[in-house]
Amino acid sequence: MPEIKLAENTIQLIIDICAEFENKESELINVLHKVQGKLGYLPAEVQEVIAKELKIGVARVYGVVTFYSFFTMIPQGEFPISICMGTACYVRGAEQVLAEFKRQLKVEVGESTGDGKFSINCLRCVGACGLAPVITVGGKVFGRVAPSQVKEIIEEYREGCVVDDPKTV
Amino acid sequence: MRIALRNCGLIDPEKIEEYIAEDGYFALGKCLTEFTREETIKEIKDSGLRGRGGGGFPTGLKWEITKNVEAGQKYVVCNADEGDPGAFMDRSILEGDPHSVIEAMAICGYCIGADTGLVYIRAEYPLAIERLKIAIKQAREFGLLGEGILGTNFNFDIELRYGAGAFVCGEETALIHSMEGLRGEPTVKPPFPSVSGYMGKPTNVNNVETFASVPVIINKGANWFNKIGTEKSKGTKVFALAGKINKVGLVEVPMGTTLREVIYDIGGGIVNGKEFKSVQTGGPSGGCLTKDFLDTPIDYDNLIAAGSMMGSGGMIVLDEDDCMVSIAKFYLEFTLEESCGKCTPCRIGNKRLFEILTKITEGNGVLEDIERLRVLSNVIKDTSLCGLGQSSPNPVLSTINNFEEEYRAHVVDGKCPAGQCKSLLRYDIVEDLCTGCTLCFRNCPVGAITGERREPHLIDQSLCIKCGVCFEKCKFNAITLI
Numbered sequence: 001m002p003e004i005k006l007a008e009n010t011i012q013l014i015i016d017i018c019a020e021f022e023n024k025e026s027e028l029i030n031v032l033h034k035v036q037g038k039l040g041y042l043p044a045e046v047q048e049v050i051a052k053e054l055k056i057g058v059a060r061v062y063g064v065v066t067f068y069s070f071f072t073m074i075p076q077g078e079f080p081i082s083i084c085m086g087t088a089c090y091v092r093g094a095e096q097v098l099a100e101f102k103r104q105l106k107v108e109v110g111e112s113t114g115d116g117k118f119s120i121n122c123l124r125c126v127g128a129c130g131l132a133p134v135i136t137v138g139g140k141v142f143g144r145v146a147p148s149q150v151k152e153i154i155e156e157y158r159e160g161c162v163v164d165d166p167k168t169v
Numbered sequence: 170m171r172i173a174l175r176n177c178g179l180i181d182p183e184k185i186e187e188y189i190a191e192d193g194y195f196a197l198g199k200c201l202t203e204f205t206r207e208e209t210i211k212e213i214k215d216s217g218l219r220g221r222g223g224g225g226f227p228t229g230l231k232w233e234i235t236k237n238v239e240a241g242q243k244y245v246v247c248n249a250d251e252g253d254p255g256a257f258m259d260r261s262i263l264e265g266d267p268h269s270v271i272e273a274m275a276i277c278g279y280c281i282g283a284d285t286g287l288v289y290i291r292a293e294y295p296l297a298i299e300r301l302k303i304a305i306k307q308a309r310e311f312g313l314l315g316e317g318i319l320g321t322n323f324n325f326d327i328e329l330r331y332g333a334g335a336f337v338c339g340e341e342t343a344l345i346h347s348m349e350g351l352r353g354e355p356t357v358k359p360p361f362p363s364v365s366g367y368m369g370k371p372t373n374v375n376n377v378e379t380f381a382s383v384p385v386i387i388n389k390g391a392n393w394f395n396k397i398g399t400e401k402s403k404g405t406k407v408f409a410l411a412g413k414i415n416k417v418g419l420v421e422v423p424m425g426t427t428l429r430e431v432i433y434d435i436g437g438g439i440v441n442g443k444e445f446k447s448v449q450t451g452g453p454s455g456g457c458l459t460k461d462f463l464d465t466p467i468d469y470d471n472l473i474a475a476g477s478m479m480g481s482g483g484m485i486v487l488d489e490d491d492c493m494v495s496i497a498k499f500y501l502e503f504t505l506e507e508s509c510g511k512c513t514p515c516r517i518g519n520k521r522l523f524e525i526l527t528k529i530t531e532g533n534g535v536l537e538d539i540e541r542l543r544v545l546s547n548v549i550k551d552t553s554l555c556g557l558g559q560s561s562p563n564p565v566l567s568t569i570n571n572f573e574e575e576y577r578a579h580v581v582d583g584k585c586p587a588g589q590c591k592s593l594l595r596y597d598i599v600e601d602l603c604t605g606c607t608l609c610f611r612n613c614p615v616g617a618i619t620g621e622r623r624e625p626h627l628i629d630q631s632l633c634i635k636c637g638v639c640f641e642k643c644k645f646n647a648i649t650l651i
Contacts, residue, residue, distance in 0.1 A: 026368075028350035033292060033331055067352040067509070068333030070292055086254030087449065087485045088411035090499055124336070124503065126293060127257035129411035130418050 006045050013038060014046060018053035025054050028064055032071055041075045069123075077112040077119030079157045082136045086125030089133040093147070097133050098122065100147040104154055117158065170397070172405045173221070173258070173381040174421050177265030182300050185307040188268040194313050196387035197272050197279075201321045204387075206236065206280045213280075213383065215391035217403030222248055222339070222376030223454065223480045224556070225402070225469040228383075235281040235363040235373040243283035244372040245274050246362075247380055248344060249290040249297070252336040253452035254503065255483035258407040258419055259377035263290070263297035266381065267304035271327060273383035275314065278325040281373050286327040289344055293334065301329065336453070336507035340555045341366075341374040343509070354509045355555035376481070378407055398424030402468035412449075412485040413440045425466040428458065432486060443488040447571070451480030453500045453507075454560030456567025457493060476567040478560070492589035493572040494579055498526040500564035508557065515558030518549040522565055531592045534580035543569060588650060591635040595651045600625040602647035609639035609648065 017034045021027035031050060036042050042065050051058040065071045083089075083098045098109070101120055105113050112119040128134045131143025135153075142153060171177075180187035188194070200209045214229030235243065247270060251259040263270065274286040290298055305327050308314040316324045330348045337343045338353040345367050347353035366372025382404060386394045395403045402424040408431060411417050415437035422431060428448055432438070439445050447457040456477035458465075465471050469479050487496065501523040510516045525542055528534050546562030553559045569576060578584050585593040598609075598618075605623040617633040620626030628639070640648045 024350075026348075026350040029333055029347065030331065030350075033333065063352050064350070068335050069506075070332075070334035087452070087483065087499070088255045088417075091412045091485060091487060091491060091496075123293070124252065124334075124507075125254040125257075127251070127260040129255055129257060129409060132411060132417075 006049065010039070010046075011049055014049045015053055018050060023054055025056055028054060028056070028061065029068075032061075032065060036071060041072050043073055074110065075112065075116075076121075078117050079137050080119050080121060082121045082123045082126075084124075084126050084128075084132070084134040084136075085122045086129060086132075088129035089125075092132040094133040096147045097135065097145050097150060100150040101135075101154075104150055118154070170405055170423055171421050172385050172394075172397075173262060173378045173407050174265070174419065175385065176269065177261055180266065182265050182267055183303050185268060185304065185311055185313075188266070189311075192388055193268055193384070194272050194311075196384035197275050197313065198319055199387055200276050200279055201319055201323055206282070209276065209280050209387070210236065212387060212391045216386045216394040217391075217398070217401075218379065218382055218386060218394070219402060219469060220376060221378035221382070221406065221481070223253075223451065223478065225479060228375060228379055231363060231373060231375070232277060232280050234361075235371050238364055238371040240371050242285075242368075242370045243281055244367045244370055245277045245281065245283045245286040246341075246344070246348070246367065246372055246374040247274055247286065247288040248339065248341070248374055248376045249288055249294075250332045250338050250344060251291060251294075251377075251481065252332075252334075252339050252507075253481045253483050255411050255452060255485050256409045256481045258409055258482055260294050260297050261419055262377050262381050263294070264300050267297075267301045268308065269381045269384055270301075270377055271304055271308050271314065273380035274327060275318065275325045276383055276387065277373060277375065277380070279323055281371070283373070284324045284326070286325065287330050287348060287367065288327060289330045289332060289338070289348055291332045291334070298329065298331075305329075335509070336503075337509045337555070337557050340557060343555065344374065345372060352509070354511045355557070357554065378482075399466060399468045399471075401470055406467070406479065406482055408482045408484045410436050410484050410486070413443065413488040413491070414438070414486040415440055422467075424468045427464050427466055429463040431467070431484070432463070436486070439486065439488050443490065445486070446489050446491060447487045447493065447496075449477075449485040449487065449496065449564075450483065451478040451560075451563070452483045453503050454478060454556070454563055455480045455483075456563045457487070457496065457571060458567070459571045476570055477563065490587055490589065492530075492585050492587035493568040493575050494526060494529055494585075495587075495589050497565045497568045498523065498530055501526060501561070504557070504561040508561070512552075512554035512558060514549045514552040515554070515561060518545055518553075519558075519561055521545060522549070522562065526565070529576065529579050530585075530590045532579070532583055532590070534576075536577075536580050538580060539569060539573070539576050594635050595630065596628055596633060596635065596637070596640060597649050597651060598626050598628055599647050599649055602645050604645055604647070606644070608642050608644065612638050612642045614638065 047061040051061045135142050135145050210232050218228045219225040314326050335353045338347045340355045341362050343353040343355040362372040405421050405423050407421045420435050449457045462475050472479050504519050508515045525538050546566045549562050578586050603625040610618045617629045
């Protein structure tokens with residue numbers, strides 16, 4: 001097993017979360033939810049710490065992380081963009097919206113932009129089918145999105161960054 | 170008629186007092202003080218209530234089986250893992266009326282002899298989780314959950330368990346494994362969860378909408394409930410109307426209402442006055458029905474006979490612009506992603522189905538492919554381990570059965586009648602109509618259009634990505650779509 005290269009306080013954070021769930025094997029999914037909530041993603045090193053704390057194999061943890069689409073081993077962008085690919089959104093043109101995001105940001109699904117600002121993901125139904133096609137950026141929901149609005153939405157978030165970093169175009 | 174959604178939007182879901190004012194927890198009180206466990210189960214059985222999650226198994230019978238298993242510890246599980254794309258009735262109930270689910274779970278616990286309830290809810294529904302937490306806390310404060318409920322010796326409490334985005338976890342054995350912190354893979358039944366479920370103990374799993382109907386049945390009586398609906402499907406069903414329809418949203422109608430009434434009278438017909446083509450019910454496990462079925466009364470058995478299923482109640486309306494082969498492919502793509510991979514027919518069979526469908530939509534299909542799809546679909550149906558695999562070819566079979574001519578158009582004529590399969594499209598400029606205004610030339614994103622001002626333009630087919638911008642921009646209808 002490779003040496004774990006996590007900051008001390010990160011390791012402590014994971015240990016504390018595991019302890020909160022009494023280091024119970026059956027609480028694995030709850031532990032993963034909480035750790036991902038804090039760290040944003042679940043890289044291999046983090047899974048090793050969890051496995052050690054819950055006294056289970058790393059393969060068990062990895063198996064669960066990769067089984068569920070909610071868990072990710074890749075860091076997300078600062079503004080994660082999720083495009084709903086549920087049926088209602090699909091028939092109302094979600095594919096074209098996705099294509100436009102990919103074109104504008106020049107990344108594929110599951111990737112982040114070079115500057116770490118945006119990442120694109122697809123998800124299956126946020127339960128807002130009445131507003132199809134739907135996308136979410138962070139926690140914000142955009143309904144009835146047309147491909148022509150995509151640029152505007154990206155700009156909106158990018159402009160927010162200009163204030164922090166004048167170098168961003 | 171609203172039964173499951175009776176309080177949604179009417180009461181403040183964060184105030185238990187408002188639920189109680191609408192006869193809330195009255196049914197629980199009635200069961201605990203007036204009815205024996207057997208009498209309560211009989212009431213549910215007589216009502217004819219069937220599982221609203223899709224399977225349609227008689228709820229009362231399920232409770233009775235779980236009750237009759239001898240065990241010290243039993244569990245009540247509420248399946249709130251609404252993974253079916255296009256359905257959102259469970260979310261609405263949990264967000265709008267969480268107490269009705271809590272009350273029904275307690276009633277179920279009383280009947281089967283369980284003191285613990287678990288709600289398996291999707292992490293994608295943060296608001297529903299929040300409201301459920303508030304509701305559970307309030308119910309504890311009011312002595313409606315916890316020890317010695319309403320002064321009796323009945324103890325019951327509820328915990329939450331979170332899903333993490335896996336469609337297969339709607340299958341009850343997979344759901345139970347997921348709650349145990351494992352990969353959500355299904356296992357062979359029997360043993361049924363009612364005998365050996367969560368942590369190996371007898372477990373009764375019901376869906377949110379099923380639970381939400383229970384308190385009303387107890388309050389108003391089985392004989393009131395079983396007068397609503399059809400012979401074998403009683404009560405009401407909530408449908409999530411979406412797609413190419415004017416009024417989207419949830420509708421609750423008595424079983425036996427026809428599709429026409431739902432789509433035209435309630436849903437206001439098709440967007441932009443286009444022609445109705447098909448309605449997809451039952452999500453990725455269901456099928457597409459044609460206009461011939463518009464006057465079929467909706468119930469569990471009729472939908473299965475028509476080659477679809479009730480499912481959790483998603484109803485997606487499709488119009489003339491939707492290609493049925495693409496729709497089947499869309500659902501297969503979903504199944505592929507969500508198949509847990511445990512059994513071969515589902516893991517590999519669906520992949521092959523998807524490949525054949527892709528071939529057809531890209532214009533490389535041959536006539537034999539249609540028969541191949543049919544044969545393979547039936548094999549997958551017959552041999553898969555769980556409900557996901559057994560129903561995954563339904564979208565393919567139902568579209569082939571109902572829209573075979575459309576498949577034939579793809580493979581024989583090389584055309585997509587709905588104009589959706591891009592590889593089968595071809596944009597051309599009609600020389601006589603083209604004025605050489607250069608509008609298409611300027612708007613083409615890939616520079617596939619050439620030509621001099623005031624001269625007819627030309628599309629280079631090898632560069633064209635078929636985005637349709639030229640078609641939309643042209644003011645002289647000089648661009649044709651073949």
